[in-house]
Amino acid sequence: MIRSKFSVACSLATALIFSVPIAAKADVKDYEFQLVQNEMKKGEAVVVVRLVNKRTKAPVPNAVIFARRIDMAPDGMAAMAEKIEELPSTTPGEYRFKTTLSMQGRWQLSLGAKVQGETGSVESKLIVKALP
Ligand SMILES: [Cu+2]
Numbered sequence: 001m002i003r004s005k006f007s008v009a010c011s012l013a014t015a016l017i018f019s020v021p022i023a024a025k026a027d028v029k030d031y032e033f034q035l036v037q038n039e040m041k042k043g044e045a046v047v048v049v050r051l052v053n054k055r056t057k058a059p060v061p062n063a064v065i066f067a068r069r070i071d072m073a074p075d076g077m078a079a080m081a082e083k084i085e086e087l088p089s090t091t092p093g094e095y096r097f098k099t100t101l102s103m104q105g106r107w108q109l110s111l112g113a114k115v116q117g118e119t120g121s122v123e124s125k126l127i128v129k130a131l132p
Pocket of ligand 1: 072075103
């Protein structure tokens with residue numbers, strides 16, 4: 001299923017590359033991280049994000065997350081950061097992080113990643129709300 005969608009995407013991409021050489025060039029700006037769940041109970045948490053190609057809507061597996069930080073900047077507490085650790089992925093295109101949302105309120109998850117075959121890096125800031 002995934003493989004066949006991928007082949008279709010590849011054929012389309014190839015067709016585009018040959019018909020519109022300039023416009024079809026992939027760009028690191030075509031990718032973004034999205035939260036799978038943007039609210040969760042405070043305390044120990046596993047935050048799951050999906051990396052997607054905005055043009056094709058396809059999930060993007062095997063990116064290398066080289067930077068990660070979680071802090072309360074959205075609530076004026078940028079210095080209030082917690083440890084964050086990447087867990088093995090269980091679904092292609094999804095990335096999981098173990099952390100502690102130690103206070104109720106808004107937390108900012110900052111991620112930096114390299115996508116296979118792309119120059120530059122994807123940088124995203126996502127807001128997770130910790131509920132009581
Ligand atoms: Cu705080």
